[in-house]
Structures are given as C-alpha cells and as structure tokens.
Amino acid sequence: MQRDWGILLGEMLLLLFLPGGTQSCGVIAVESPVILLGAPLSASCTLRRESCRGLEKGVPQVVWKLDGDFIPATQVSSDHESTSTVNLRSFNKSTGFLSCYAKGIKEMQLVDRVQISAGYPPSPPSKLSCVMNLTDDSVTCSWDPGRDPLITTNVTLSIHRLKGQCGNLGEKKLDCIPIRGQSSCIIPREQFNPYQNIEIWVTVQNALGSAASIPLCLLPMDAVKxxxxxxxxxxxxxxxxxxxxxxxxxxxxxxxxxxxxxxxxxxxxxxxxxxxxxxxxxxxxxxxxxxxxxxxxxxxxxxxxxxxxxxxxxWSTERSLVTLESAPTGKLVTWWRRLHATDTVRMAEFQLLWKALKREDANAESLWYVVSASPGAHNDDIMICNTTSLWCSFTMPDGVRGVSVRAYNTAGHSPETDVIFSNRNGHPASGIQASPHGDHSLRIDWEPQASASGYVLEWCKYSQHPDCEISWKTEPGNSSGSILQDNIEPLQLYTVWLYPLYEGSVGSPVQTEAYSKQGAPAFSPKLTLRSVSKSQAELAWEPVPLERRHGFITSYTVFWADETGKEHYAALNGSSRKFVIRNLHPFSTYKVLLGSFTAGGSVNGTVLMLHTTLLDEVEIHMLLIALCLACALAIIAVFTLCLRKHARMKRHFWPSVPDPANSSLGRWSPTLQENPKMAFNIKDVSQMITSDVTILEGWTEKKLPLADPPKRFPIIQKGYFQEHSVQPLSTTHDIASLRSYINVADTVQYAKVITGGYRGQSPPSSLYLRSDSTQPLLCDMTPSPKRYENMWFHETNQDDSVFLVGEETLSEFPLLQGLKIQEEGESLSF
Structure with a gap:
C-alpha cells in the first residue's frame, strides 16, 4: 500500500511539473467520477499527438493504470489512432486513480489522470427520537444513519412548527446541520415552543441519491427527560x-x-x-x-x-446495604470419618464433617457450629466442639454412640442434625471408574446399588504422607456418577473413595486413582550402574516421586549408543526398576539414558557413561587363581633353595661379627704392678679396632693428696700450656669453684668404647655404667668451655680432675691395660 501511494505521489509531481500541463497531450473522459461500488466502469483517453513529445512514429501505444497497477491489454481497445478505451467489469474500490500513459521513445509519458469514487446511495435514517432537557430547555434529536455510503453525504435535520395537530405545516422550516460523523443534533430553545407541536425529519443526500426519515410529530413537553x-x-x-x-x-x-x-x-x-x-x-x-x-x-x-x-x-448512583441477620434454617449435611481404626466404637477418635449452609439458609455473614453429645436421658448434653470450621475431631465419650450438630448466629440457631457412628461393614459398591472431566474436575462412575439410600464420595491429593486434606460430597441413592470439582488441580494424582449408604449402616469403601490432566514427568529417574562386565551391564533406578510424576508412568525406554554413535533402545513397562544391557563390546564406552513416558508426554534423563571391562568376572577369578598358584609355587621354590643353600645364604646375608665377650681380651686378668709397655707405631693405626675411648671417673670429696702428683695427672704433650695459654688450677678456691659445677648421681657413665665397623657396618658402642657412684657430674648450669679450654687441666689436684687415669684405675678396667701407648718414654693411658 505504501508503494502504491509513493507511485501516485511521484506521478502527481510529474503532472505538476510537466511542460504545458496534461491538456496539451490528451484527456480522459468518464461518465461520472462517482459510481456504485461494484459497478462496471468505462473510460476513454484521447491523445493530441501534435502536443505530445517524444512519441514513436505510427500508431501510439496507450497503457492504462489503476492505482499503480497495469490494466490487462485485453480490456483495452483503440477506436482510431488518437483514442483508447478501457472497460472494467467491476470497480471494487471505494476510491482509486485511473491513469492513461503513452509510450514514448525513451519512457512512458503520462497523458491524464482522474479520481474515481465508489459507494452506495444513502439509506433512509430510522429510529428518530427527540428528548427535551429541562435544565437548558433544549431538544436533542438522534437517529440511526443505517449503512455507511462510503462517499461524501450531506445530512440535514429539518424542523417545522405546526399550527395545530400533526400534519398541518406551520410557519417556516428550520434546519439543523449535525457535525460530520455524528448522528444527533441539538435544537436550541429559540427554534421551538415547548407547548406547540413540531414536526421533525432527517434528509440525507450524496452523488448517488437521497433519502429522508419518517417525520416525527411531537410536543416538546411530552419528550421531557x-x-x-x-x-x-x-x-x-x-x-x-x-x-x-x-x-x-x-x-x-x-x-x-x-x-x-x-x-x-x-x-x-x-x-x-x-x-x-x-x-x-x-x-x-x-x-x-x-x-x-x-x-x-x-x-x-x-x-x-x-x-x-x-x-x-x-438511574441514580448506587447505594448499598447489608440486611439484618435471622436464625439459620435447614439441617446440616454431615459425614464422619474414623481417624484411628479400633474394634469398637467406644473410645475411638472420630472426625465429624459438615457442609456449609447456603446463603439463603445461613441468614448471616458467618456462622458458628456446635457439636454436642447426650450420655443419657437424665444427663445434660456434653458440648464437644464450638467452632467456625466445617469439621471437628474428638474422642467418643463413654456410653455415647452418636452426636448432634447445629449452626447458630446472633439471631438464633438451626435445627439439630443427629449423627450415629456405626461400623462400616456393609456391602461395597462395584464398578467404580474415574476419568478426566476437564483440567479442574474429575468424573466418577459406578454401578448403583439397589438398596442404597445415597452415596458419599471422598477424595484427596495423593501424597507420601498418610494425612491429607479430605474433600467430600453426597449423591442421592439413584445416581450412578458424579463430577468432582472442589480442590482438583491438573498434573496431580487424586485418590477417590466411594461409600454406599444403607438404612442404619455404611458400606465398605472402594477406591480408585485418577488425574484430571496428565503431563510429562518433571524429570526422568537417574540411572545407577549395579554391575558391568565385558559384554553386559545391569542398570537400576528409583521411581520418580508421586508429586513429580504428573501422570501414570506407562513405560520406560532405555537408550544406549556405542563409541561409533550406533544407537539401540529397549522399551520396558512402567513397573520396571532395572534392566540388563547385553551383547556389549569388551573394553568399550557407551552412553546410556532413560526416558519416562506418560499419557501426557515424555522426558529423558541424564546420560550415564558406561565402560565395559576387558575380562568378565569368571575370567578375572580364573586369572587371580592362576596368579596365586604361580606366586605360591615361586615362594615354595625360593624357600626350598634357601634351605639347600643355607650356609651360603648365611654368609651372604648375615656376616660373622666378633664378640668381645668371647674374645681373648675378655679373659685378661687385671695387672696392678706391671706397666706393660706398648710400642705405638703410627703405621699400625689402621689396624686398630678401637676408634674412640671416653673415660669418665668420679670421686668422693676428700683432701687433695700431695704425694706423687705427676702420676695422677694425665700425660699430655709438652708445651701444651704454652700453646693454649692455660694456667693450672693451684688454689683451693679455684677447686671449690670448679666443684660447684659438678652434679652427683647414683649411676654415671664411666666408659664408652666405640670400635670400627666391620665391612662397612655401623660400629656397636659398649657402654659401661657404675651404680651408687659418688662421681661428680657437671650440673645443668655449667657453662660450656670454649674450644681451647679443658677444665680438668686447670686443677693441680689430680683426684678432682674429671679425666684422671691412675694406676688404680687400670686395675679396675682390665680392658684399658691393653690400650697403653708408649711414646717418648712416658706412659699415656686412654
């Protein structure tokens, strides 16, 4: 549509700027620019060849367009060289532009254009009525204009004052022109007399005809609103x-x-x-x-x-009112349930339910309900419940088999309704069926019982919890079906119970389950791999919870695909909980998923990656048995070899180590008088076994001996004091100060001999302890001497020195007698 208007706009601009205008080249002639919608249309285009420029030689070719669309040549004819005629069988547009073109050497030249309008003759206006407003004393007339003529139409409301009764035209005619598009007109007070009859009619006229309404004669005061x-x-x-x-x-x-x-x-x-x-x-x-x-x-x-x-x-604006209350009328419709099953009615817990009274029976905005029991004729009633709810739970009092319930408000109470609690062991109904009756309703059908006086239907949303919100309704004894609408939601499972009512008893219930609308499950169960071998795998899954199933699970489908993408599937029934996939390739990877289907749709679960083994379970067991046998044989062979080569194995793994206790040194006797000289050759140092000797000796506190001091000092090399600037201990004060750093213990180490290792082994250390010794030790607070200090060399008294070796010491340690070294004529003991 926008394209057509763009073409028309361009052609109109071309007409405006065409040299000499369109009259200089040609003209279109039509019978009338306004025609009846759907009527045929004929038009002719006459060229003035001498006024047209750039035309081809010979007979000019004329082309017609209607709103930018070319008219087929079959509808165009030429009477002679300068005239072309077009004939349209039906003009179906309310308005359109008809254009005539002449083909030139370079381009088409617009010759002329006319606008054609199509519509209908005006319809006679109807339902003319007038209303007089006493506020401004004006008369407003309105009418039904009828069908839209689609073309410009003039409307006029004519008013004539009458001299008397209707039909006698009066003085002059007055006209009221309504606003274009409106079908009403207001006559001011100056143009009429409220108590004089006037005649009014509506006239409509357009290019295709005219029409007028039926005249209306009225007295303005009789048209007052x-x-x-x-x-x-x-x-x-x-x-x-x-x-x-x-x-x-x-x-x-x-x-x-x-x-x-x-x-x-x-x-x-x-x-x-x-x-x-x-x-x-x-x-x-x-x-x-x-x-x-x-x-x-x-x-x-x-x-x-x-x-x-x-x-x-x-009508006036609304005013509202709530009428006064009155006492409720009518009896309550009741039902009861036994909450905990017992053998007898006595001491059983019951739940009494009742339906709310209709509004016309309640006679109040809100009602209270009271449940009472009468133990006997001479006892007062016991009030069990007083509530605004539609149920009451209680334990049956002793000696009571029934209760009564009634509704009351501020104006009074309703008649009592008696309820007798009896055992529900009557004959049950049969043939119960449930089906959807809409997204929020269920239809229940059953086979009617001949002796039943009525039926009670219970239903609730199925849940994992035993207690649910019960809805119920009653049906007459001759019914065989019912529609459940209260508290019904789609995609939820409902359990329905049907109780037949007999005279003085209640029948056993029968139940069924149904969905008002089923859909795809919320999710599909997750697959669990129970076992897998090289050729098969066992899968298991847990069912979807009832609240998320959204329908009855009709089937499961297991899909699996190998590494090449080849797919397989297996369909299972809705009660399946496991499946074994067979004929798998060993040491391969498979993708497995589970699809769940209901009557309302399906959903696929998550993908499980499955890896088959290289060997199956039997082969693995046989391989393990073979390995165990091979290991046992190897162990037996090694053990037998060790027994046969015992001596060689002992020498290789357990070399002989000398035992000092069984050596010749262990049998030496102490020598007190002899001081055997032992030549020390530096070349034989590597042959000595003893690598380190530490000698500790203690003493009891006594006077310093003055005899033979040189024999009690350890032999040290000459010039030691000069090289290390060590002064000997000479005073008693110095000795006392040295003893302050000595601790006394019952057991002290007095010798440790470390020998060299044999064939690279760690050398053992022999530790000799003396019990009940009074040998002084250095206390914890003794400061460590510097590297160049030896405190025992600073004491002149040999008995107080820590490392003193004397002749009597050698008599106690026979092993040390063999450790004397003779060097430069002096005896040095370690």
Missing part, C-alpha cells in the same frame, strides 16, 4: 427482618411537575438487576421487604412524568 435522582439513605427495619427503607431526593426540585418513580436492586454476587418496582407515592421514601437476611444489596432509582409521557431519567 428528567434529571437523575439521588438516594439519600437505605436503612433496615429492625422490627421487620428482610425489610428496608429507601429515601431519595431531586437534584433540582420542581414542585409543579408530578413524577413517578421506579426502584431496582441486586445482590452483591449477582450482575443482573431485578425488574423495576413502580412507586406512586410522592413522599420521596418507600419500604421494600422480602429481602434475604445478612445479604448485601445495591439499590438504584429513577423518575418520569406522572403522565408517563416522555422519557425515564437516568
């Missing part, structure tokens, strides 16, 4: 339940005009108003009864002239 009223008050009548008083007033009071009134009302939950009620009294107040108690009503009122001539006013 009064202003809306205002309701002042709506109040209940305390002494008369169901009655109200309605009081109203006029916006602009006109005492000279008698009026009639109409009242209408509706309940809050209703959309339809009641039929208007006529009121003739002029006291601006009325009383209306027969309303329901404790019900909210809306009221409206309107008025008209008492002669009923004219028009009713508009």
């Amino acid at each position: 009064l202003d809306p009223l205002t309701i002042q008050e709506v109040a209940s009548v305390p002494s008369r339940p169901g009655c109200v008083n309605v009081r109203w007033k006029e916006v602009k009071k006109r005492t000279w005009l008698d009026q009639r009134y109409q009242l209408r009302y509706r309940r809050e939950e209703e959309k339809q108003w009641t039929e208007p009620l006529d009121m003739v009294n002029g006291s601006m107040m009325t009383e209306h009864c027969s309303l329901l108690p404790a019900t909210k009503y809306h009221f409206q009122i309107r008025c008209i002239k008492s002669s009923l001539r004219g028009h009713w006013s508009e």
